[in-house]
Amino acid sequence: MNRRIVFNIIGRMIAVEAAxxxxxxxxxxxxxxxxxxAFIITxxxxxxxxxxxxxxxxxxxxxxxxxxxxxxxxxAWILMSAIGALPFVISGEIPNYIDALxxxxxxxxxxxxxxxxxxxxxxxxxxxxxxxxxWIGGMGILVFIMAIIPNFTDRSIHIMRAEMPGPIVGxxxxxxxxxxxxxxxxxxxxxxxQIILLVLGDMPLFDSVIHTFGTAGTGGFGIKADSxxxxxxxxxxxxxxxxxxxxxxxxxxxxVLLRKFKSIFKSSELWCYLGIILFATATITLNIRSTCAxxxxxxxxxxxxxxxxxxxxxxxxxxxxxxxxxxxxxLLLLMFVGACAGSTGGGLKVSRVVLLFKTIKQELKxxxxxxxxxxxxxxxxxxxxxxxxxxxxxxxxxxVCFVFVFVxxxxxxxxxxxxxxxxxxxFNNIGPGFSAVGPAANYAGYSFFSKLTLAFSMLLGRxxxxxxxxxxxxxxxxxx
Amino acid sequence: xxxxxxxCGKIGTAILSSLxxxxxDVVAIDNIPSAITDISNIFDVICVCGNGADCEVLKEAEVExxxxxxxxxxxxxxxxxxxxxxxxxxxxxxxxxxxxxxxNDASLGFMRHQLDLSMSINPDLLAAKELFNLLKLPGxxxxxxxxxxxxxxxxxxxxxxxxxxxxxxIDLRKKFKGSFLVCAVLRNGQVYIPDGNFVLKSGDKIGITxxxxxxxxxxxxxxxxxxxxxxxxxLGASRSAYYLSKLLINSGQSVxxxxxxxxxxxxxSDIVPEATVIMGDGAQQELLxxxxxxxxxxxxALTGTDEENILISIFVSSQNxxxxxxxxxxxxxxxxxxxxxxxxxxxxxxxxxxxxxxxxRALQNSLGSNIETLxxxxxxxxxxxxxxxxxxxxxxxIPLKEMKLKPDTLIAGIIRGRRSxxxxxxxxxxxxxxxxxxxxxxxxxxxxDIIR
Numbered sequence: 001m002n003r004r005i006v007f008n009i010i011g012r013m014i015a016v017e018a019a020x021x022x023x024x025x026x027x028x029x030x031x032x033x034x035x036x037x038a039f040i041i042t043x044x045x046x047x048x049x050x051x052x053x054x055x056x057x058x059x060x061x062x063x064x065x066x067x068x069x070x071x072x073x074x075x076a077w078i079l080m081s082a083i084g085a086l087p088f089v090i091s092g093e094i095p096n097y098i099d100a101l102x103x104x105x106x107x108x109x110x111x112x113x114x115x116x117x118x119x120x121x122x123x124x125x126x127x128x129x130x131x132x133x134x135w136i137g138g139m140g141i142l143v144f145i146m147a148i149i150p151n152f153t154d155r156s157i158h159i160m161r162a163e164m165p166g167p168i169v170g171x172x173x174x175x176x177x178x179x180x181x182x183x184x185x186x187x188x189x190x191x192x193x194q195i196i197l198l199v200l201g202d203m204p205l206f207d208s209v210i211h212t213f214g215t216a217g218t219g220g221f222g223i224k225a226d227s228x229x230x231x232x233x234x235x236x237x238x239x240x241x242x243x244x245x246x247x248x249x250x251x252x253x254x255x256v257l258l259r260k261f262k263s264i265f266k267s268s269e270l271w272c273y274l275g276i277i278l279f280a281t282a283t284i285t286l287n288i289r290s291t292c293a294x295x296x297x298x299x300x301x302x303x304x305x306x307x308x309x310x311x312x313x314x315x316x317x318x319x320x321x322x323x324x325x326x327x328x329x330x331l332l333l334l335m336f337v338g339a340c341a342g343s344t345g346g347g348l349k350v351s352r353v354v355l356l357f358k359t360i361k362q363e364l365k366x367x368x369x370x371x372x373x374x375x376x377x378x379x380x381x382x383x384x385x386x387x388x389x390x391x392x393x394x395x396x397x398x399x400v401c402f403v404f405v406f407v408x409x410x411x412x413x414x415x416x417x418x419x420x421x422x423x424x425x426x427f428n429n430i431g432p433g434f435s436a437v438g439p440a441a442n443y444a445g446y447s448f449f450s451k452l453t454l455a456f457s458m459l460l461g462r463x464x465x466x467x468x469x470x471x472x473x474x475x476x477x478x479x480x
Numbered sequence: 481x482x483x484x485x486x487x488c489g490k491i492g493t494a495i496l497s498s499l500x501x502x503x504x505d506v507v508a509i510d511n512i513p514s515a516i517t518d519i520s521n522i523f524d525v526i527c528v529c530g531n532g533a534d535c536e537v538l539k540e541a542e543v544e545x546x547x548x549x550x551x552x553x554x555x556x557x558x559x560x561x562x563x564x565x566x567x568x569x570x571x572x573x574x575x576x577x578x579x580x581x582x583x584n585d586a587s588l589g590f591m592r593h594q595l596d597l598s599m600s601i602n603p604d605l606l607a608a609k610e611l612f613n614l615l616k617l618p619g620x621x622x623x624x625x626x627x628x629x630x631x632x633x634x635x636x637x638x639x640x641x642x643x644x645x646x647x648x649x650i651d652l653r654k655k656f657k658g659s660f661l662v663c664a665v666l667r668n669g670q671v672y673i674p675d676g677n678f679v680l681k682s683g684d685k686i687g688i689t690x691x692x693x694x695x696x697x698x699x700x701x702x703x704x705x706x707x708x709x710x711x712x713x714x715l716g717a718s719r720s721a722y723y724l725s726k727l728l729i730n731s732g733q734s735v736x737x738x739x740x741x742x743x744x745x746x747x748x749s750d751i752v753p754e755a756t757v758i759m760g761d762g763a764q765q766e767l768l769x770x771x772x773x774x775x776x777x778x779x780x781a782l783t784g785t786d787e788e789n790i791l792i793s794i795f796v797s798s799q800n801x802x803x804x805x806x807x808x809x810x811x812x813x814x815x816x817x818x819x820x821x822x823x824x825x826x827x828x829x830x831x832x833x834x835x836x837x838x839x840x841r842a843l844q845n846s847l848g849s850n851i852e853t854l855x856x857x858x859x860x861x862x863x864x865x866x867x868x869x870x871x872x873x874x875x876x877x878i879p880l881k882e883m884k885l886k887p888d889t890l891i892a893g894i895i896r897g898r899r900s901x902x903x904x905x906x907x908x909x910x911x912x913x914x915x916x917x918x919x920x921x922x923x924x925x926x927x928x929d930i931i932r
Contacts, residue, residue: 155521173526174526
């Protein structure tokens with residue numbers, strides 16, 4: 001294990017976080033708010049820690065392997081959250097550190113689960129930082145660092161693989177650095193486009209920026225108690241469509257830029273994703289029609305909610321907790337499916353689900369014709385056996401961790417529906433669940449221990465479990 | 481520059497590694513998924529899994545945008561076919577590895593023309609040429625020659641008790657009259673571009689540039705063997721052994737080849753009847769002694785296994801054979817072999833990646849001065865480059881002492897027509913000259929890069 005480079009890179013990450021804190025500083029200066037001191041203190045702490053790591057721990061070699069990649073990503077995310085929570089505590093707006101940590105982890109992992117009883121009481125600077133964490137966490141801070149720091153390391157593909165979600169991480173261009181740049185440029189362009197479209201719909205600029213951060217990272221922090229419901233239908237549609245866009249694999253956008261429409265047509269993940277959205281929206285529309293004022297409203301509400309849940313954003317325009325059981329079940333299933341690989345969304349990822357179904361089909365065929373030999377194909381090419389196996393084992397680890405968190409939560413005071421949906425909503429980085437943690441409620445009622453557990457499960461979900469588990473297991477750190 | 485490399489075997493990997501280090505955008509193609517996975521873990525390249533002659537695969541690798549297409553799979557036919565298709569699909573330059581001797585005769589020019597190949601490379605032939613060069617001057621550890629073979633860099637190892645030990649370069653000049661230049665010194669893994677006050681120590685590896693016809697004399701003066709090897713024993717009847725034997729026999733040296741496989745022995749003696757072919761296991765010391773290894777001038781181990789080459793060479797060295805050369809392909813093994821006392825190691829992989837790096841660099845610079853030759857010297861710690869000087873070069877006709885060079889760069893030689901000049905401060909560069917530069921720690925792209 002090359003520990004020096006692990007800490008050195010984490011140091012650079014923290015220094016970059018300090019630089020990113022400049023944005024909320026500007027915002028709070030602009031609105032003339034007291035929380036500016038909290039941000040300045042945090043930025044100075046981050047700068048000191050980051051530079052300390054960078055200059056005191058010089059790596060002997062730049063070479064990293066898969067395990068260094070996992071360790072860097074895991075510890076970077078934990079430390080980033082620990083520091084990102086400080087402004088909430090120092091400004092006194094979320095006085096308890098564990099609450100603040102929950103909120104920050106929820107922000108960086110783009111979950112959007114909140115413990116703040118009334119967000120409308122928070123100051124604008126704090127609200128900005130809270131949503132900005134979504135934007136940073138959505139594409140990943142280490143990918144950002146790869147894009148901006150020259151001579152990062154030759155083998156940064158290991159870091160990229162550990163941070164980017166999905167079973168296979170493909171590069172767009174030969175260099176990791178250029179790939180990271182392209183991804184961030186697409187991300188930034190889409191972000192600006194959405195802000196402009198929202199402002200054109202008469203949403204105030206500050207609100208537009210906040211909601212765009214929430215949408216882009218597929219996070220879901222808002223600034224209103226009723227989430228998006230209070231805005232015009234136009235704004236709701238803009239947000240619904242952009243949520244769906246940010247749930248698409250970013251490689252697809254690159255192919256659009258290159259005008260390779262033929263390759264886009266071949267992407268079975270994209271078609272499955274759109275198919276699921278269409279099917280779920282149609283079913284829910286029919287199911288909730290009687291409770292709505294008309295077909296248009298039923299369609300609008302179901303499309304928004306489906307798009308919000310499948311991309312694991314967690315914005316709401318309706319309290320879906322009071323919807324019929326069929327609609328709620330569909331939403332619960334969508335929570336697990338999640339968005340496409342290589343997007344900013346969470347969940348199992350559509351490509352994994354597709355691969356799982358294909359493996360099941362292959363296994364069944366194999367039982368009927370025991371001597372048959374076949375391979376699993378995906379997007380027109382053979383998936384190698386290790387990837388197929390890793391998808392299967394990912395599901396197994398996923399279930400084990402899920403059950404573990406679920407059992408820990410049972411010590412708390414809520415019923416099974418609340419707990420199950422809370423774990424599903426945190427693990428898959430969605431935000432709101434059902435019942436006591438539904439879209440109209442929040443996570444404030446859980447004990448500190450449960451909050452920590454949930455925060456950990458959010459990290460597990462965002463980093464797709466393995467980096468955290470591997471980085472925390474002693475075998476990785478043995479001096480061998 | 482965008483470069484596609486087909487085939488990720490030993491040679492392919494070496495090429496990838498040096499091209500990535502040069503800063504090119506590289507796409508690797510191989511049809512073995514596990515090989516491709518390994519490559520994607522080690523190098524910052526895009527990997528495409530599939531047949532390099534398949535249009536779909538080439539389309540995915542964006543061959544139409546590529547500046548250079550290199551095919552180095554194990555099969556000559558596949559290399560030729562994929563280069564042909566790539567050229568038709570829009571690759572700017574194509575290079576194929578063609579190593580079958582049957583293709584490397586008179587038909588090569590015809591095929592290269594028909595397939596529109598920019599270059600064909602034959603690692604075995606290149607290795608044989610390098611070996612031949614070394615055997616002409618056994619005193620040197622390594623020799624690289626420049627344009628028209630008129631100018632050479634020889635790497636020498638200063639043994640304990642060498643007469644050069646403790647001499648500064650100024651004293652060296654005084655002691656040995658003759659036109660030569662010590663252009664680089666490798667000491668404990670660190671390379672130095674020395675000035676006149678630099679003091680040599682035993683254990684150093686030094687690089688000397690001189691005109692080709694002067695070099696044997698200079699080496700002899702300094703106490704190294706200046707005579708060429710007459711009796712050579714080769715282990716393994718490989719392709720490079722075939723090319724090497726041809727070269728040696730043509731220049732009147734005698735060759736004995738030891739090979740374990742009967743069919744290979746027969747084939748070899750059929751195509752090189754002048755050589756003595758012995759069937760037997762070269763790993764048996766008894767056999768080597770019986771065949772008179774102790775009285776040969778040089779021993780070359782060219783079997784397909786690095787380990788075998790190294791171990792047998794170590795044994796032969798212990799029998800006081802003046803020159804022992806081992807072919808070692810894996811880089812990590814070659815540094816270990818040097819630690820074990822083998823001075824001269826030759827690696828076809830390195831020869832090829834040097835050639836490709838040079839080719840890519842030459843393609844890249846559209847400026848007046850073009851790279852003609854590039855060698856990585858002194859265990860790849862420094863580079864020796866040959867440029868042709870165009871009219872546009874700004875420092876024409878200025879005495880060298882007035883030019884401000886970057887640190888760790890040296891003008892090691894000027895080739896003017898047929899004359900090679902070992903430059904002093906008063907010499908000048910003229911348009912039409914070829915200039916040999918030695919540089920460490922810098923990537924020299926064109927001739928103006930050496931000026932501060």
